[in-house]
Amino acid sequence: MNASPPLLSLRGLHKRFGPTHALRGVDLELVPGQALALIGENGAGKSTLVKLLTGVYAPDEGQILLDGQPLRFANAQAAQAAGIVAVHQETVMFDELSAAENIFIGRQPMKGPRGFRVIDWARMNREAQQALDQVGAGFAATTPVRQLSLAQRHLIEIARALSQQARVVILDEPTAALSQAEIRDFYGIVQGLKSRGVAVLFITHKFDEIFAVCDRYVVLRDGASVGTGAMDKANEQQLVALMAGRKIEDIYPHVPDQRGEVLLQVRGLSHPTEFDGLDFELHRGEILGFYGLVGAGRSEAMLALMGLNPGVTGNVKLDGETLKINEPADAICAGLAYVPEERQRQGGILPFSVMHNISLAALAGPRAASNERLSRGPWLSHARENGLAARMIERLRIKCAGAETPLSGLSGGNQQKVVIAKWLGLNPRIVILDEPTKGIDVGAKQAVYQLIAEMVAQGLAVILVSSELPEVMHLAHRTIVMRRGLQVAEFTRGEADAEAIVAAASGLDGGHAPRHALPASVHAGKAYTPELAA
Structure with missing residues (x-):
């Protein structure tokens, strides 16, 4: 597989921050036309390694070689000039500028004679549109960023890398805010980068993405390289064991069914554009799952319960008494809490x-x-x-x-x-968790799952909104499936079958797919995603 010589090599990289030894002699190779998965728990050294590659930090020991020649980047601009570009999970944009201006920020094409040069707006917009079209963005390069969703902003980041003719592209959790359809399109973008001879470093906590797009892997643990190899000869359990330094048979705690009386009752909850006619009950000591594809209306319904989605109609009762929620303070006073999907932004x-x-x-x-x-x-x-x-x-x-x-x-x-x-x-009394494990590693997920189990053991009621099917299947006592703003199915634990839930969420077979045994990947705690099932 490594017949081509490496484009970028790391040899014995060390990085210290005071007493903290963040990287301990890391080695890896990036080969043109291949994607290398960089795997590791939070704190393993992945972010530090990316900052060394992009010129933010300088290594204390070791070498970075590009085309076999040792390099030291004085700053991030020097790394970009060498053809190394990073696409990060958290987008940093100028909201008042257009998509094109953000793509070419700091390197706008110029025209005119010396001393009177001005930005070549036509060329910049044209080239930005070409880059956006390559990633299937579906919006104009002249669109102000403030009008774009988080997923669309990620596409701008990827388009920015493409426009720089990068030789090495670092993708750091690039799909965290993308829908299932956008993720499938993103796989095509990665394959396109590889076909053009670009070396890709792919960082994600989603194992299905690693196996879908990567050719090789390297695992970091406590700042050191602890394993490397070909993806087609690896399996998830081996990678998890390397990451954690221990064998993880099952990352989900046992949550017994000790549901009490009805605590929350929702009837006819509707919004003019987001969702319609939601009816459900939440019991004390229960985990109620909400599953659906991006755009199903799950998060919007939870925001409505917290008084953050105006224009909502319907009836909400707490302990049998009608609850009027006009603003978040009303929900908080009633004992509702909301942990949003975007922890760093919201x-x-x-x-x-x-x-x-x-x-x-x-x-x-x-x-x-x-x-x-x-x-x-x-x-x-x-x-x-x-x-x-x-x-x-x-x-x-x-x-x-x-x-x-x-x-x-x-x-x-x-x-x-x-x-x-x-x-x-x-x-x-009620905790709403919206995508609580988004963008965190398997070890951190275990800690969050255990915390959820402790909450319900203490009598709290939990609403778990998740796009990760194993989460709702293993943790939720009941799971409500939403599609296009409608409540289309409900499953109890044990009755829930991966194919049936995905069918209901995607509209396949009218939501009545045969219920077979759970896939082995779900039993093993592996990522099981709608795009793979569908």
Whole structure:
């Protein structure tokens, strides 16, 4: 497979940050026309490695070789000039500029005589549109970014890399915000990069994506390379064992069925454009799953329950009493909590400390559902705030240097725990978790699953919105399937069959696919996605 000489090689790379030895002699090779999967849990060193490759950091020891020649990048621009481009999970855009301006930011084509050169807008828009068309973006290059969805912004990032004629493309969780159809299209984009002789470094926590597009893999654990090989000779269990340093037979905890009385009753919940006629009940101590493809209306319905989706009609009862939710404060006072899908954009404030993020929701004062106040009179009590943070850090086993650590300094899994802690500090009765394991590794997922199990064991009710079929099948006592804003099926645990759920979500066979035994991949805790099933 490695008949072609490597385009980019890393030899014994080390990187230290004070006492932290982030990378410990990492070796890898990127070959033209191949995709290399970089696999590892959060904290394994993947992000540090990407920053070395893109000129953000310089290695303390070791070599980076391009075409066999050692290189040291003075800055990110030098790495880009060498043909190394990264597409990151979190998009950084100028919202008021167009897609074309964002694609060519800092390198706009110019025209005119020396001393009177101006931006060649026609050329820039034309070339940007060509790059967008290559990724199937479906919108004009002149569209302002503020009008685009998160998924469309990711396509701009990929188009930016294509427009730079990159020789090495680093894809860091590029599909995190893409729909199933967009992910299938993205596979074609990766194959197109490979066919043009581009070397691809692919970083993702989704094993189905690794096996779909990658030719080889390298596994990092605690900053060191612990395994490498060909994808066609690997399986998920081997890779998970290399990542975690232990064998993981089943990442899902056992959640017994100890449901109590009906806590929440929803009837005829409707929105003019997002969803219609939702009817469901939620019991105390229950995990109620909501499954569906992107655009099914699941998140929009949850936002409505929190008073964040105006124009909603229907009836919501809590403990048999009609609940009027006009704004989020009404939902919070009633004991509802909402952990959003985009933890870094909607769930937490990255520059704020862990302590301040945990106390955010409790600052509502007398309207909060918390058993305690964080203020002394009109003043915020630092001692009470610190005490709340300390209890939540211990309860959720959040790994951080201390309560004063900025949220941005934590791994994705621990950031998610902080966002959950913010709401648990209010002692809620119902917790809505929207894609709670998005973009985190298998070890962090285990921690979140265990936390969910502990919530329901304590009598909380949980609504679990997830696009990962194994999550709802293993954790939820019941699963409601939505398609195009409608509630199309409901399955109880044990009755739920992967093919039937996917059929209901996608509209295949009218949602009545035969119910066979669960796929072996689901039993093993492997990723089982709608696009593969369909």
